[in-house]
Amino acid sequence: MLKISHISKTFNPGTVNERKALSDLSLELADGDFATIVGSNGAGKSTLFNAIAGTFYTDDGFIELDGRDITFEKEHVRSRYIGRLFQDPLMGTAPNMTIGENLSVAYLRASGGRKGIFSRISKKEKELFRKQLEMLNMGLEERMSSPVGLLSGGQRQALTLLMATIVTPKLLLLDEHTAALDPATASKVLELTKKIVRERHITCLMVTHNMKQALELGDRTLMMADGRIVLDVNGEERSHMKVEDLLQQFAQNAGKSLDNDRILLSTEENV
Amino acid sequence: MTVQIVQTALEVGLIYSLIALSLFLSFSILNICDLSTDGCYTLGCAVGAVCTMAGHPILAIPAAMGAGACSGFMTALLQTRFGIQSILAGIIVNTALYTVNLAVMGFSSNVSIFGTDTIFTLFKGLGDSEMWKSWYKLILLACIVFAAALFVRWFLSTRLGLSIRATGDSPAMVRASSINPAFTVTVGLCISNSFTGLAGCLIAQYNKQSDINLGTGMVTIALASLVIGETFFGRGSMGWRIFGVIFGSCLYRFIISLALRLNVPTEAFKLVSAVIVAIALIAPKAKNMIMFSRHRRRALKSRAGAALKEKGERKNA
Numbered sequence: 329m330l331k332i333s334h335i336s337k338t339f340n341p342g343t344v345n346e347r348k349a350l351s352d353l354s355l356e357l358a359d360g361d362f363a364t365i366v367g368s369n370g371a372g373k374s375t376l377f378n379a380i381a382g383t384f385y386t387d388d389g390f391i392e393l394d395g396r397d398i399t400f401e402k403e404h405v406r407s408r409y410i411g412r413l414f415q416d417p418l419m420g421t422a423p424n425m426t427i428g429e430n431l432s433v434a435y436l437r438a439s440g441g442r443k444g445i446f447s448r449i450s451k452k453e454k455e456l457f458r459k460q461l462e463m464l465n466m467g468l469e470e471r472m473s474s475p476v477g478l479l480s481g482g483q484r485q486a487l488t489l490l491m492a493t494i495v496t497p498k499l500l501l502l503d504e505h506t507a508a509l510d511p512a513t514a515s516k517v518l519e520l521t522k523k524i525v526r527e528r529h530i531t532c533l534m535v536t537h538n539m540k541q542a543l544e545l546g547d548r549t550l551m552m553a554d555g556r557i558v559l560d561v562n563g564e565e566r567s568h569m570k571v572e573d574l575l576q577q578f579a580q581n582a583g584k585s586l587d588n589d590r591i592l593l594s595t596e597e598n599v
Numbered sequence: 600m601t602v603q604i605v606q607t608a609l610e611v612g613l614i615y616s617l618i619a620l621s622l623f624l625s626f627s628i629l630n631i632c633d634l635s636t637d638g639c640y641t642l643g644c645a646v647g648a649v650c651t652m653a654g655h656p657i658l659a660i661p662a663a664m665g666a667g668a669c670s671g672f673m674t675a676l677l678q679t680r681f682g683i684q685s686i687l688a689g690i691i692v693n694t695a696l697y698t699v700n701l702a703v704m705g706f707s708s709n710v711s712i713f714g715t716d717t718i719f720t721l722f723k724g725l726g727d728s729e730m731w732k733s734w735y736k737l738i739l740l741a742c743i744v745f746a747a748a749l750f751v752r753w754f755l756s757t758r759l760g761l762s763i764r765a766t767g768d769s770p771a772m773v774r775a776s777s778i779n780p781a782f783t784v785t786v787g788l789c790i791s792n793s794f795t796g797l798a799g800c801l802i803a804q805y806n807k808q809s810d811i812n813l814g815t816g817m818v819t820i821a822l823a824s825l826v827i828g829e830t831f832f833g834r835g836s837m838g839w840r841i842f843g844v845i846f847g848s849c850l851y852r853f854i855i856s857l858a859l860r861l862n863v864p865t866e867a868f869k870l871v872s873a874v875i876v877a878i879a880l881i882a883p884k885a886k887n888m889i890m891f892s893r894h895r896r897r898a899l900k901s902r903a904g905a906a907l908k909e910k911g912e913r914k915n916a
Contacts, residue, residue: 381775383774402779403774404773404774404777404778404779404780405777407774407775407776407777408777411775412775414771419769419771419772420769420771420772420775421769421772422764422765422768422769422772423768423769424764424768424834425761425764425765425768429761429764429765430765430772432758432761433761433762433765433772433773433776433778434776436758436761436762436776436777436778437776437777444758445757445758445759445762446757446758446759447757447758448756448757448758449758449761491772491776492775
């Protein structure tokens, strides 16, 4: 489904702030794969997501989605088949628009954004939105015409999840989408995510800082460090892996970059 | 205040409400500071005057609106394609428009269209009762503004309109929902500026002249109307908000007429305008401050009362 081959990205090239965020990263996801990604801050997880979603173009390499080369496709074109959730629940919705209006903006993807731009939202579509909202079990279907700004963070994130999947995407990118929610709401949103991904057979990538989640959720675990994928486990190997093993790996990789810094500093001292 | 003054205030207020509607689209909905309003208004005025003088008062309206839309397109192009900040893009276009406006008026700073037919004289000819002859201007303007308001309300509920609203409300969401923000900003600014052009065309035919400096300070006036409308009408439904904008514009003209009656010298008008805008902006905050100080005084008083009572009880015991 998703095929990333040898992508690299350097920010601020040629300046003192030069930073290699992705280096020669390759990744392949099969149709219906649900992979979790762990890695320390600055490992390049969000950069990888931004590269896939098209927030910027990569310096090198190619990205293919469902057999189609999207390397140089614009962000808003890609978002037609890539759903996306951010850590900040406020980012995925428009606060001054009603729940119904938010959903209908998300539903524009169904028509590719071109057909009937002067038409209004039909009764049939409203009924569809209502059915989808009922699925959340939060009573939002009764509040279709109240502004989204009045909802809690958890409700907004659940709504964003609905918006990202209202037209089934080919790929769903979840960037720590439950990190800012309280434990009860987080598990609710997570259950919902699992349900939607399973039922619609969506290929999914999810960043998490919860090692237990990383091993339990989905069917594949990736670890990133220094803009690379340093660990990729699935199947038998993954089912035997414990949180401690993953933590150890994590510390090792985090330590490596720490060591690199130390080496850099010491050589600077010697000079 | 005589009926005459109220009537004139309403007429001019209605014309200006089109500019306020334009800023409602760009400032409130799209969240963009479009400072090309001054030049765009004069452009509409110049195009309207020249077309009217050529004997096409009705054709002048689409011509002025088209010219306004072109100006809006330029502002949007600078912003979306070349990444210039919205304020700068507006100022650049505004500066360029000064020369364009002069060129439209045949490089003279003033064009007079006295004696030619305007949409007002054409409309006046439709009836001949005494009543009609004194109110025809207001009726025509009310019809035009009503149509414009209906159009905006309808447009903002279409799929394209919803995308434009989302663009101003949550850029991150828009990018994640397959909407091209460059496209929505361009359409929004074209429509917004076509309203400014329409207002210019109407004022040219209303005053029977066009002047190169006519647009100076128009942004402030339109913003004032917008803010007054929002202060009085809040952020309710879309139709309510649009009505608030038109109401704000008319109220602003009333205040100005009142200032005229109080013999405020014309030189001080810009100051009066600025003060009105400032007051309208301060009003909601000031209301909160007054409410809070009242609440504090009451709370402190009741606490002091309770303490006094306790003291008395202890003494008694």
